[in-house]
Structure formats: structure tokens, C-alpha cells
Amino acid sequence: MKSVVGVVLLFISVQSWAQREVNDNTGWGLKDRIYTGGGLAMNGGTDAYGSRYFYFAVNPIVGYMVTPKFSVGTGLTWQRFAYTQPVKMNIDQYGVNPFMRYNFNQLFAYGEYSLINTPVFSGTGDRRNFDRLLLGLGYSQPIGSRSAINLMALYDVIYNNQERAFASPWVFRVFFTL
Numbered sequence: 001m002k003s004v005v006g007v008v009l010l011f012i013s014v015q016s017w018a019q020r021e022v023n024d025n026t027g028w029g030l031k032d033r034i035y036t037g038g039g040l041a042m043n044g045g046t047d048a049y050g051s052r053y054f055y056f057a058v059n060p061i062v063g064y065m066v067t068p069k070f071s072v073g074t075g076l077t078w079q080r081f082a083y084t085q086p087v088k089m090n091i092d093q094y095g096v097n098p099f100m101r102y103n104f105n106q107l108f109a110y111g112e113y114s115l116i117n118t119p120v121f122s123g124t125g126d127r128r129n130f131d132r133l134l135l136g137l138g139y140s141q142p143i144g145s146r147s148a149i150n151l152m153a154l155y156d157v158i159y160n161n162q163e164r165a166f167a168s169p170w171v172f173r174v175f176f177t178l
Contacts, residue, residue, distance in 0.1 A: 130165035
């Protein structure tokens with residue numbers, strides 16, 4: 001049963017992001033165009049090599065609405081993989097992810113370049129950068145006047161299976177906007 005819970009948690013992270021909507025009746029000032037948000041992710045279980053781990057991530061973002069439908073922004077990422085078996089070890093990763101989003105009513109197109117810095121297991125303590133170019137679509141279901149639950153499916157168009165930095169080219173996100 002623990003393996004099933006771990007697999008489910010591995011594929012689902014709940015994040016909280018803000019995608020502000022502009023009301024045409026209230027104006028279009030700089031304060032209306034800038035939005036902030038962020039996300040938290042947590043999971044755990046057993047990885048493909050049989051090692052037990054716990055994962056935690058923090059992902060703040062800031063965005064700018066170029067038009068009422070098109071926005072750009074950037075996010076920061078900090079992730080920790082805390083392995084407990086067979087060896088106790090923490091792996092800290094950090095990065096930056098600029099993004100673009102275009103809204104078509106409840107559907108939206110999304111693109112994100114993600115650059116992640118992670119330790120290299122060569123015994124030297126070196127770190128290495130890995131990148132992803134995530135493109136995909138999302139669906140936003142409004143809840144109240146400004147909040148929504150969002151679903152997103154993204155594909156890494158520069159995925160390299162030989163790098164082994166990411167388990168899959170697919171990224172699925174469920175997040176809330178406030």
C-alpha cells in the first residue's frame with residue numbers, strides 16, 4: 001500500500017499559483033498587471049532504484065500581464081530529496097523557470113524554460129545544470145470571483161533520455177489560483 005501512495009504522490013504535486021485577471025471597468029495600471037504566486041510540492045515513496053525518499057519543493061513566481069490574455073513571468077525553484085534508505089542523504093536542487101501563458105477563456109497555452117542545478121555524483125561535490133523546455137495546455141475552472149483550480153499537461157520538447165536528469169518528458173500539474 002505504501003508503494004501505491006508513493007507512486008500517486010510522485011505524479012501529483014499541488015501548487016498554488018496566481019494568475020490575475022484584469023477587469024476592463026477598473027483600469028489597466030502597473031499594479032493591475034503584476035501578479036505573484038507560488039507553489040509547494042511534497043511527495044515521497046520509493047524511487048526506481050528501490051531507495052526510500054521524501055521530496056519537498058518551494059516555487060515562488062512573479063508575472064506581468066502584457067495583455068488581458070497574455071502574460072510572462074519567472075519562477076524560482078528549490079527542491080530537496082531527502083533519502084533515508086539505503087543511505088541517508090539530502091539532494092538540494094535549485095533553478096529558475098521563465099514562463100509564458102496565453103488564455104483562451106478557460107483553456108490556456110503554456111510554455112516554460114526550466115534550468116535546474118543539481119549535484120553530480122562523482123565524489124567531487126560538483127554541480128551541473130539541466131534544462132527543460134516545457135510546452136503544453138491547461139484548463140482553468142473558476143471557483144468564485146477570482147479563484148480557480150487549474151490542470152496542466154506539459155511535454156519537455158528537448159527531453160534527452162540519455163541524460164537521466166528527469167524521469168519522464170511529461171509534467172502534470174494541478175494548482176490553484178487566488
